[in-house]
Amino acid sequence: MVFPDSVLHALAARPEHVAVEDGGHAVTGAELLSMIGTVARGLRSSGIGPGSAVAMDLDVSAESVAAYLAGYTLGCRVVGVHPGYSAPQRRHVLTRGVDTVLTGDRVAGLLRGPAADPVVLARPDDVARVAYTSGSTGLPKGCMQTYKALSAHWSWGAETWCADTVELARKTGRYLLFGTLSSAVVQDYLALCLLSGGTAVIPRLPAPGEGPLFPGVFERLRATATIMSVPRLYQMLDSLRDARFGLSTVAAIMVAGSPLPAHRLAEAVELLGPVVYSSYGLTETGGLTALTPTDIAHGVLASVGRPLPSVDADVRDGEIYVRTPYQMCGYFDEPELTAETLTPDGWVRTRDLGRLEGGYVYLTGRAREVIIVDALPVYAGPIERLLAAQEDVDQAYVVGAPDDRRGEAVHAFVVPRPGRRLDHAGLRQAVRAELGELSVPETVTELSEVPVAVSGKPDKAALLGLLRGRQTD
Template sequence: MHDSAESAEPPFPYPLLEALRTSPGGTAFEQGDRRVSRGELLDLIGRLAAALRDAGLGPGRGVAIRAGVSPEAFAAHMAAHALGCRVLCVRPGYTPRLLAHVFGMDIDAVIIDASTATPELFQAAGPATMLSLGPVAGAADLLEHPGDGGPLQVTARPEDVALLIFTSGSTGEPKGCGVTYRALGAHWSWHPRNWSPIATALAGSFQRFLLFGTLSATVILDYVMLCLLGGGTAVIPEEDGGPLFPYAIERHRITGSVMAAPRLCAMLDVLRDERVDVGSLRAVMVGGSSISAHRLTEAVERLGPVVYHGYGMTESGLISILTPDDLARFPDRAPASVGPPHPGVEISVRDEEGRPVPTGRTGEIHVRTPYLMAGYWGRPEETAEVLRDGLLRTRDLGHLDENGLLHLVGRIRDVIMVNAMVVYAGPIERVLAAHPDVAEAYVTGAPDERTGEAVHAFVVPAAGRAPDPGALTELVRADLGADSVPRTITTVSTVPVAASGKPDKRALLEQYGPAES
């Protein structure tokens, strides 16, 4: 979230620890009736670091964390980083096979809590030391450690991998993207004078940040960090219904949060029918998945000039960001874009030969960021395919317009082979979502005896509308041609969300099947 400075920065997580030391009396976390002060959080990080050190962990050692959202889970992340460990962010919902896969990446210890302690997880952990946040049978309770009484020393080494962040694994096994401590130091400058204007604005808006989902999602962890660095409070809701709908925003007077497009759209649907006070909001970051232009415009109309839209990748972090100022300056073009490059990020759009293309022409998006991954853990060949001369091949297609806004067109990887012809899902989704009867559109492919693969579309209707599959079919045919026409178009009321927070197209296909249009 911050511009990189040329001078050497103190190692991560020094910036956070220093911020907690300078204002120990403020509230860091709020969870129900519980309040954890910034000083208490700092003490908790120090105590957990001492416990981890006594468990034999330190620079270069691998620690997997699979715990619920809590102050203790966040503190465990920061304690492991203070020691210089390589931290694995383990998403919920992994099958036993995938757990064994990620735990097989040179892991020395696994940290769990009562909410995640399953027999499958223990079995997948293999010989790794089992540690817990609270009492769990078969694991050593880190919270019982009294601490060593000394000041917390950061022993991270700049070139060591600090984080292994996993790709979604929509095809094959998830890959671990290694981000070094040097990259995290560039990402989280310890002094506000090095922050970008966008980071400064967001930090000021995250004084009461709605924290939900999973800390294994780096987009969540990033914005919790920004909240705490800016002196804010992370609010963990406990009520049923929680953050998916706007009631938690009203109840807790939330000023900022981050959510994927399906969650934002669900919130907008509630606000259309119910009177809920969300006037406390000052920033809502939409990330993790694309959102249609008219839904983004609706969000601005209902919530006010508080909506941000971020585009990024696991491998690169944040690439571009659409701000309220961008939406106000370019009301006709900005909602269909993902904004200009984030400060400190270089975007280059290139053709199939790797040559830069002119403004306005579509090509593959290449990026260079201060917090780019060092590579895929244990996969040098695949790393070489996407990282060249410090540039990352995103495998996304798009173009930069004359205003510097980035427009996504499709994904090289998100393709459907129809009669041996390459069909991109992204353009079909945009055509469908542009119809006034459609609020959201999702397109995927499935095996087909006649054409190899066939296109299948799922649409969420706009309020009070009933999409006509025939009309939608002709719209796609006229705009993109016959090969892109969906074999089936299914109307659904809601869209399942994967553990990553992104729309789960595979679950849509499994749940509804390729129903006839």
């Protein structure tokens, strides 16, 4: 069975069941199939088919879900366009071999055309998805996955599900779908919902002055599961400290995007209950590990989880290498970068430092986040983890900046725990005692919150901007 056959079969198996709930608009499995087929027919009539590149410049809606699945049904190269892109980033994505662009208005027009049933035209070796991730130049790089890869994917290939994935999918009866469908991770967790017969519930975003979406949205929409970034989880935990919210419907919250410190994971479980999952993966590889509530209950808090059954993991000179049947086949139109990341024998360099212990993966740093102090490498990850483990610290992030005296210097940005005061000298001494003089931050800057990048991860470029702005004052 070639992707996305499995999704179409799941929708056809429950034609009267509501597959997507978008505000007051309920779309059944049969209706979603018709929408997929109608969009695909309209695209086909304009010359779009297997191998064509379709850019999805869309928000999160039932129509957008249908558009993405229509592109896959036609065997297209589906390119997600992140709504937070700058003008140069949008131009970079939209001018690289794209045959057509789907906007909300364009999809609405296609849906007014003659109805049709979807027919899968996908070819296994064609590129199915180009998911863009951040690049060192500031322009995103496109990770390509084939239809064969997505057919074997840990979430899209239901026949490959392990017992833990089956259990997680069972909890997605009312899956809260938010963020952006341009994210491969958002698509991949939506798959668990659609393939298991759940309902994807799309929330109405709050208007200015209405307050945050989380955590009240769970009770309001009776949502049972979702995926969120670490910064989003922190915001929700802060809200839960200040007020009581009904979370009785929640069965699973998957946290992904960046490592979750052990003390914050413990706090999340204390406030939310045994519903927290954590995962590790890359846009280049898809999901690699999962840490389940059972693992957490057994005291495993510092790990990012066990490798999924189809994932091979190895540690070479302290760096994690992985191999999966659903990893990318390369970066779009960037052969040199592809060669730097994919080994000749098919392994992916994660550029994350870590270890394998007792069947679990532990991250210890980021190979790329190297600060050269006095001509010697210092890794940001260990400093961040040590600072975040201090009693008064909620979050900690480290960047390197040019320094006339040492080549580069370490600079730390910390968010204190509510009601706590930070001892900057004490934080620097803790780093000195544990990691040595080279790792001691030149400066420690307190923040009320950390800026977040388009990806949902902490924006270190913005932190550098804050640092440079302070240095020029």
